[in-house]
Amino acid sequence: MIHPHTKLVFINEQIGYGVFATRFIPKGTITYVKDALEIIISDERFKEHTPEVKEIIEKYSYRDQNGDNIISWDFAKYVNHCCNCNTISTGYGFEMAIRDIYPDEQITDEYGIFNLKEEMPLSCGETCCRKKIAPDDFSKYYQDWDAKIKESIFFLFDVNQPLLSLVDDQTKGELAILKKYPEEYKSVSALMHQVPA
Structure with missing residues (x-):
């Protein structure tokens, strides 16, 4: 579920919609939680679909650490990538604001964390734009992503969290440990899909 203080906006024909x-x-706010209403499509189910449906699934889903395609039931699926994103997925399974986000600012994310199957060209307009995202982005950038998350995650305990009730009990327990023992931080690499050997 996407944060309640967001809206879907049509940007232009090239980009389409954005959130x-x-x-x-504020920085540290949980902006997305995978909840019980999300659509989960396993690799087996994915293979059963027509090419047209597969294209839609690939456009609007992300792959979790189990290799399942997750499609948000709400407009979270329209959050766009930016190489200088203001939210990012964490090793705790939710996405979080890594800096303050202001009214009418676009919510952007890091697609490299989404366990891509193939390379995707992009142009986010930022001077730091990588020009593409690729399946090996996780191994290349996870330490940079962890550094961004570590700068923000401890604000999580001090700001209003409208989505906290949707975080599962196990994750809430992990966050309680993190608050007490910061060295127990769980890397975003926990979300990396491990392909069986």
């Missing part, structure tokens, strides 16, 4: 903040969302 924008309707209120101030």
Whole structure:
């Protein structure tokens, strides 16, 4: 589920839609949680679909650490990539604001964490744009992503969290340990899909 203080906005024909903040969302706020309503499509189920349906699944889903395609039931699936994103997935399974997000600012994410199957060209417009995202981005960049998350995650305990009730009990327990023992931080690499040998 996407953060409640967001809205879906049509940007243009090339980009399509994007998600924008309707209120101030402070650094450390959980902005997305995989909840019980998300659509989960296993690799086996994916193979059963027509090419047209597969294309839609690949466009609007991300792959979790189990290799399943997850499609958000709400407009979270329209959050766009940016190489200088303002939210990012964490090793705890939710996405979080890594800096303050202001009203009418676009919510952006790091697609490299989404366990891509193939390379995807991109142009996010940032000077740091990588020009593509690829399946090996996880191994290349996870330490950089961890550094960004570590700068923000401890704000999580001090800001309003409208989505916290949707975080599962195991993750809440992990967060309680993190608050007490910061050295127990769980790397974003926990989300990396491990292909069986």
